[in-house]
Amino acid sequence: MLIQDNHFEESFLPVTSIASGTGVAVLPDVYCYTDQIVNLCLIGSPEETKEFVLIDAGMPKSAEEIKKLVTERFGEGIRPSGILLTHGHFDHVGSLADLLEEWTVPVYAHELEIPYLTGKQDYPAGDPTVDGGLVSEMSPLFPNHGIDLSTQIQPLPANGTVPVLADWKWIHTPGHTPGHVSFFRECDRMLIAGDAFVTVRQESLYNVITQHKEISGPPKYFTTDWNAAHASVKKLEALKPAMAITGHGQPMSGEEG
Template identity: 65%
Template sequence: MDHEMNYGSDYKFIPATSIGSGVGMEVLPDVFCHTVQIVNICLVGIPKTGDFVLVDAGMPGSADEIISVTEERFGANSRPKAIILTHGHFDHVGAVIELVKHWDVPVYAHQMEMPFLTGQKSYPEPDPTVEGGLVAKMSPMFPNEPIDLGNNVQPLPSDGTVPYMQEFKWIHTPGHSPGHVSLFREKDRALIVGDAFVTVKQEYLYKVLTQEQEISGPPRYLTTDWEAAKESVMKLEALKPSVAITGHGLPMSGELLESSLGKLVNEFDQIAVPDYGKYVNKNTH
């Protein structure tokens, strides 16, 4: 812990919210989803045990909220075994440094996300010109510089296992970011998606505010590789998940999830890929 961790110089609180903000939901007996402003974190493990992990780390400035939600579910002074990151965008690592300092736990992410988490490389700039609404227009204010977790972050094991999440496997689902992963448990087909697809049109402020449920591709203003994004959605749909907890929007399950994911795969270019924007390759249409 001798390495001084830091956020990028553009790190700041982002004034965005939704009606879901502050609301938690037990999706499965050992999977709890909580919304921090506009993004979801997951606590995976049986309540009141010390055996659990945190998936993703919320918005900038949300550490106190995440700690309090964790203690409410797992008991006072409880701490996860680890923090697993689906990817390193600002709204998924917003409180990670404070949480690592408070809990003294390791962080795991895909090898290809490591440059963005060890201070080496910025993400591409968000694209405010992309087809979409106000959230897309706000995106230039979103932090995209790398954070530096130093030796507190380690690559996920290359064999697909997830530390401290015995029954889950990580699946590489790039497109939204190079090292994006989703987490899947075969026995009940539970899927923690990250942002490979979401259940709210994340570009539109009205839909984000109201959390109107509608399956969509990854948030457009930060997605840079649409061909990879499409392949990732196809890979996840082939798993036939029974329930999906996405990075944005409400969890989706059962027939609605099955039909929505099928439609997203079949109509990906129409539903997910924006008609214009600087990361849109016209060849994908």
């Protein structure tokens, strides 16, 4: 049975990290911000323009925190040109419905992710058996239901272009979810990978809290197709990214990767 709770009011979210509430300008126009245990990105240079794009929308009940971040970086009353989603899990769209109550902007996701973002389908519940970590064991309590953004969600163009970011392309990186995508800019080889892979072992509560940096596969408890996930990582590896921001963990660059 589908539960239409766009605002995740009853979410069970007991996990945070030492990086929560902090951000870093990975590049002058790429800002990574950590909301509890998940990253979101603001793409746009505040020194050159007040226009920006938001990639992913953080944890539930973080809308005011995100709007404050936008105000601090771009100024009062500024809203994004659009919102891009790597996928629709609760920790990547948690505050999206609240933000859209004030921001009338287009939201883009892969066409295979649209059923989860129009209230037609739910994700599988978290699997506590995939790993011995405490986050995995808690994962069945995490929200897994779809949300209904029918009035503002649009599919990304089939040709790989990104409507609100002319110099970026999207790459289908399924496995963690059917319509998971990553975003890549060829000119500087900047990669925003979402949860195709992450830079912290997300199943471990200790590693999540301390943000111990290591390259890891997608969060196991929500990943449903490991063959596709492996192929997606290989696809991203072939791009030879110079810098990577993942959905969880700290950004990595150069020899770190």
